[in-house]
Amino acid sequence: MGHSARDPQNAPLIFYFGGNAEDVSVTGLDISDNIDANFVLMNYRGYGASEGAPSESALFADALFAYDALASTTVHNGKLIAFGRSLGSGVAIYLSAQRRIDALVLVTPYDSIRNVARRRFPWLPVSRLIRHPFDSVALAPSLDIPALFLVAEHDEVIPLPHARKLADFWGGSARWVLIEGATHNSIDVESDYWPSIREFLYNQ
């Protein structure tokens, strides 16, 4: 799904990857309300009208496909941004490790799904069970790209230490913005959410 800025030639191209139950067609409306940029939004396999079944490898492959199909063929100002929320932060980070990305916006990100699962199920052999590790922290040190870490004070899904670990291992500049009083799912309705993203993007 594509979305054009009012002045596409003078706006960045942003690849958006949503959370695990996010309808990006709804997100597209939020984004167009709040950021004047060119956007590529993609429902993961099995989501919306997309066919197939989601998996780590499928999400990664589709992100690369979208980038390769659109980064050089659409109108934008030359700046390429990856924007990932929650589950999508792992996809955005993977894309940044594989292709040229100028900056990253990471909303409620994690170090790895494996580590989040370990915290939730400490009595299980998570490393042996998990098929979709989304190991973002393994890629983080090699990414010399500015990143915005937008995190919720009361994140009940991805506890803050997981985002903090990712930021600590980040290879480029990491801007850490804690939204006070926010939870994992309410962060985007807090008053500081979009201004923080706009400020970061406009300074790139």
Next chain:
Amino acid sequence: MKAMVNFLIIVALSYAGICTLIFLLQDQMLFFPHASDSSAVAQLKNWQRSLQAPDAVLSGWVIPRETRRTHR
């Protein structure tokens, strides 16, 4: 002694069962596929059309924020 052995066997089988269940159901625990909000898709299409028309009113399609919330 036999009761203790039986108890340990039950615990081990239960643990193995939970591990198997989580291994098999992890896709459902991690991904929540759903249908698109058709009204949102229509709104986005309208937005795209409005951009291609020079005289279009760009803000005419905005819908109330409360109706757009979705669980992430």
